[in-house]
Amino acid sequence: MPSLPPGASQDIPQLPAVREDILAYYALGKEDARLRQGSGRLEFWRTQDVLRRLLPAPPARVLDVGGGSGVHAEWLAEDGYQAELVDPVPLHLEQAARLPGVSVRAGDARALPAEDGAYDVVLLLGPLYHLPERADRVRALSEARRAVRSGGLVVAATINRYAALHDLLREERYFEPAHRARTDSVSEHGRHPSQQEGSLFTTAYLAQPDEPPGEFTQAGLAVDGQYGVEGVAWLMGGVEQWLDDPERREAVLAATRRIESEPALLGASGHLLTAGRRLP
Secondary structure, eight states: OOOOOSSSSSSOOOOOOOOOHHHHHHTTOOOOHHHSTTHHHHHHHHHHHHHHHSSTTTTTTEEEEOOTHHHHHHHHHHHHHEEEEESSSSSHHHHTTTTTEEEEEETTBOSSSOOOTTTEEEEESSEEEEOHHHHHHHHHHHHHHHHEEEEEEEEEEEEETTTHHHHHHHOOOTTTTHHHHHHHHHHHHHHEEETTTTTTOSSSEEOOTTTTHHHHHHHHHHEEEEEETTTGGGTTTHHHHHHHHHHHHHHHHHHHHHHTOOOOGGGGSEEEEEEEEOOO
């Protein structure tokens, strides 16, 4: 666990280390390319689209917690934000450290190496995926609340409960008995097991759309809104080709924006963004 800088809370108890299987999965280095090519670009561009409407004007100070290789910190810095990235994966820190205008440090979302109220915005665009226990997710959100200024913005991403089922149906892997059994189990309780026996992901938690608001509230954050990232577009067979065509891409992004906060469709998206603020 990294030492805390001056001004940071000193009463944080020792927390368990990040699971080795999670670290090993991200050490494979697939995350950077996942959001820069193929259908993963829809998640990237839509996340960027939502954030650009929510963020205060630059040069606001933004803490990107679990920011990976810096896929989002890169454009934040280019937009003029003071972008700082925290991540527990050594490879991610090496990759992000090469980006102009991005500062990096090792850290855990549950015990941020950050001073109280130091940031205008705290982003958690991945950490909540890998915290199966509600207490850990609330602790990460509480740390985000501590690190953001009064009235500051916190945005957290979650994977939706039936994302794995939808994804495997789309890719026709659901018809394989082993994949089907695992996916049906995840759909029941949201807990995705470690990468083993053909699993394509690591330890994760897939949430119902109504879970993050309750966790935000428990952490002392007032919820502003929720946004389906990919909507239903990610389930369409031609989405990669549509994203390659600038005109069709803009139409897809606009259509997804139109339904991004429609309550009946929030759970159809692969990922969900929940935004809230630290009350004065």
